[in-house]
Amino acid sequence: MRIRPARKYPNPAYPAYRLVADNPDVLSRHVPAAWLRNEIVVGALAAFTLGGCRSNVTVEAIPPATAGQQKPDAGAGGSCGEAWTPERRIETFGGTVEFKPAKTGVRKKTAVKIAPLFIHGKGAGSTGCVAIAPPVFMSEDAARDIVIGEMKAAGIDFDRTDVDAVDEKMSDSAEGPLKDFLLDGYSTKLRLGFEFVSMEDFARFGGVHSRSTVQRYDLKTCAENARSVLGDHFKVNVAIFYDPMTNVDMGRGRKERNYPAAEKEARLDSATDLTAQVRDFIAWAKREGVLK
Amino acid sequence: MHMTLHITTGCTMRCDYCYSPPLARRDMEIATARRAVDYAAELYPVNAGIIFFGGEPLLRLDLIKETIAYCGEVEKAKNAHFHHKVTTNGMLMDKAFLEYAGEANLTVAMSFDGVAAAHDAHRKRADGSGTYDALLPKLDLLLKHQPYASVFMTVSSETVGRYAESVEFLLGRGVRYLIVSLNYAGAWTDAHLKTLKKQYVKIAQFYERLTLAERKFYLSPFEVKLASHVRGEDHKCHRCALGMRQVSVAPDGAIYPCVQFVKDGENNRGFSIGDVFSGMDESGRDRMYELSQRRTPECESCALATRCNNDCSCLNWQTTGVINEVSPLLCETERMLIPIVDRLGERLYKKRAPMFIQKHYNAVYPLLSLLEDQEAGR
Numbered sequence: 097m098r099i100r101p102a103r104k105y106p107n108p109a110y111p112a113y114r115l116v117a118d119n120p121d122v123l124s125r126h127v128p129a130a131w132l133r134n135e136i137v138v139g140a141l142a143a144f145t146l147g148g149c150r151s152n153v154t155v156e157a158i159p160p161a162t163a164g165q166q167k168p169d170a171g172a173g174g175s176c177g178e179a180w181t182p183e184r185r186i187e188t189f190g191g192t193v194e195f196k197p198a199k200t201g202v203r204k205k206t207a208v209k210i211a212p213l214f215i216h217g218k219g220a221g222s223t224g225c226v227a228i229a230p231p232v233f234m235s236e237d238a239a240r241d242i243v244i245g246e247m248k249a250a251g252i253d254f255d256r257t258d259v260d261a262v263d264e265k266m267s268d269s270a271e272g273p274l275k276d277f278l279l280d281g282y283s284t285k286l287r288l289g290f291e292f293v294s295m296e297d298f299a300r301f302g303g304v305h306s307r308s309t310v311q312r313y314d315l316k317t318c319a320e321n322a323r324s325v326l327g328d329h330f331k332v333n334v335a336i337f338y339d340p341m342t343n344v345d346m347g348r349g350r351k352e353r354n355y356p357a358a359e360k361e362a363r364l365d366s367a368t369d370l371t372a373q374v375r376d377f378i379a380w381a382k383r384e385g386v387l388k
Numbered sequence: 389m390h391m392t393l394h395i396t397t398g399c400t401m402r403c404d405y406c407y408s409p410p411l412a413r414r415d416m417e418i419a420t421a422r423r424a425v426d427y428a429a430e431l432y433p434v435n436a437g438i439i440f441f442g443g444e445p446l447l448r449l450d451l452i453k454e455t456i457a458y459c460g461e462v463e464k465a466k467n468a469h470f471h472h473k474v475t476t477n478g479m480l481m482d483k484a485f486l487e488y489a490g491e492a493n494l495t496v497a498m499s500f501d502g503v504a505a506a507h508d509a510h511r512k513r514a515d516g517s518g519t520y521d522a523l524l525p526k527l528d529l530l531l532k533h534q535p536y537a538s539v540f541m542t543v544s545s546e547t548v549g550r551y552a553e554s555v556e557f558l559l560g561r562g563v564r565y566l567i568v569s570l571n572y573a574g575a576w577t578d579a580h581l582k583t584l585k586k587q588y589v590k591i592a593q594f595y596e597r598l599t600l601a602e603r604k605f606y607l608s609p610f611e612v613k614l615a616s617h618v619r620g621e622d623h624k625c626h627r628c629a630l631g632m633r634q635v636s637v638a639p640d641g642a643i644y645p646c647v648q649f650v651k652d653g654e655n656n657r658g659f660s661i662g663d664v665f666s667g668m669d670e671s672g673r674d675r676m677y678e679l680s681q682r683r684t685p686e687c688e689s690c691a692l693a694t695r696c697n698n699d700c701s702c703l704n705w706q707t708t709g710v711i712n713e714v715s716p717l718l719c720e721t722e723r724m725l726i727p728i729v730d731r732l733g734e735r736l737y738k739k740r741a742p743m744f745i746q747k748h749y750n751a752v753y754p755l756l757s758l759l760e761d762q763e764a765g766r
């Protein structure tokens with residue numbers, strides 16, 4: 097027995113993770129039979145793995161009942177908010193929730209504009225035993241300060257917070273994800289509300305709590321789900337923002353392995369990303385005529 | 389961050405490969421355990437893991453219960469979060485304990501070495517009798533209460549011929565998470581290595597059959613090596629990283645960078661990096677970590693360096709006495725296992741085995757798998 101370094105080693109003929117991540121079709125085409133027989137699993141697979149901007153769950157992989165008999169247009173699914181997004185049917189602690197595709201722009205029935213999501217921050221991360229770079233979560237209060245402050249600087253006043261949208265007749269649903277839902281901020285003058293999707297909204301908008309010691313949060317996907325729900329039921333314009341969830345970078349090579357300091361830095365990055373989301377929204381709203 | 393509390397050096401068994409055999413019994417005081425919890429909450433309030441370890445930790449179930457109750461108080465007072473695990477030999481495990489574990493969200497892991505001949509070769513009582521017959525019903529009971537419980541299996545030179553048979557046995561018994569370690573401190577010869585190679589080939593065939601049949605399981609040596617190619621350097625984020633993501637606390641509160649350094653809690657102080665009362669010696673820990681990351685020139689030049697377990701400091705220390713110096717046995721077994729696992733990965737990918745693809749390339753595989761199990765259980 098001795099130590100014998102290997103001079104050469106051929107690259108194995110099975111792909112590295114990033115190659116499959118860049119070609120999510122591989123995941124949608126090769127689904128275990130037991131999963132395909134299970135609507136809940138297929139729905140979750142579509143929402144969490146294949147959803148978002150790169151949605152392209154092929155009909156061959158998803159049984160018609162789950163795919164909603166809605167065949168993707170040729171070439172669709174390549175960009176966010178385009179012709180086809182998979183239905184999202186997700187089991188939460190409160191039961192099964194269905195999220196249908198939301199479209200950006202004027203909704204004919206209500207003439208309400210649903211802003212697209214403005215992507216700043218990856219809005220996803222894990223906590224738990226193997227999560228070595230856990231994210232920081234932004235509180236609703238901290239987010240409200242940023243959003244309201246930034247809007248105010250652009251001349252937009254939000255006169256109300258925590259508004260019961262159903263009581264105020266801004267919404268026509270008090271069921272499902274909108275049960276006991278409060279809009280984070282509202283401008284009576286502009287008939288414009290905003291919702292910040294935080295960890296507190298995780299289960300409401302489709303997040304699934306893990307039973308293992310590792311929990312993954314994807315608040316960006318939850319925000320996309322929120323768009324679809326609010327788009328269907330709201331009678332006022334709504335902007336949706338999400339927690340950027342910056343990871344606490346305790347990586348090698350940093351002199352300081354001090355958690356509080358690294359966490360502070362991450363919070364600053366999250367605040368910067370949320371500010372950028374709000375600024376993008378303001379620019380979009382001006383272009384769309386929501387704000388003059 | 390995981391904090392492993394060595395709550396007692398006492399044990400109900402006398403396994404002859406144990407790296408910290410029970411000598412004089414020392415138990416942790418509740419005040420020390422509480423201080424350790426406070427310290428864990430300071431270090432990592434997001435989700436600190438408190439792991440109860442021994443000796444045999446269930447000898448001090450009272451202390452486990454008190455500590456978990458205290459974690460609950462800290463969670464409320466300081467907005468911290470904890471999760472709990474215990475690693476047991478199973479002798480004292482019973483229904484009442486498992487019901488308590490269920491209520492307290494305490495994850496239980498158990499040591500079990502496989503078929504009777506393999507298990508009883510080392511896992512013995514003080515009188516030398518084997519424990520297989522007593523522990524097999526306990527394993528079944530554990531899996532009934534915690535179907536995802538991890539089982540730790542050790543393979544020695546004496547039991548290597550039963551490695552594949554033991555893996556089949558345990559996975560067949562319903563174990564889903566099988567963590568296997570070789571006893572590197574044992575007396576291995578070239579003949580043993582030949583046997584090990586044959587066993588790895590057999591296990592690879594078994595792994596392939598199970599995966600094609602879409603069975604879900606985790607078999608650590610194979611999963612880790614597959615991940616070392618699929619995930620590249622990222623797969624190392626699962627490692628303990630010597631004192632960075634995991635520390636061990638001796639009965640008297642002294643902190644060590646890994647479980648194996650604690651020994652009897654008294655006589656290996658050179659590796660202590662502080663204590664829970666006055667805090668961690670961060671510069672000492674960083675020095676040790678940096679040393680552990682320095683590869684030897686041989687490993688530095690090796691094409692398998694990033695896929696090899698050459699940076700497991702406690703294993704290196706245990707076998708060579710130096711935390712960044714690998715043993716010839718480790719080098720041989722790593723060079724043996726990696727190509728066998730890669731051929732397996734190639735076969736499964738070529739066949740586009742759905743379970744292989746989802747398990748290794750889908751970031752939310754654990755969640756989907758759990759959903760499937762929940763639905764199946766309805």
Ligand code: SF4
Nearest residue numbers: 101687690693696719
């Ligand atoms: S295979 Fe051997 S030489 Fe290569 S990195 Fe591992 S221990 Fe070092």
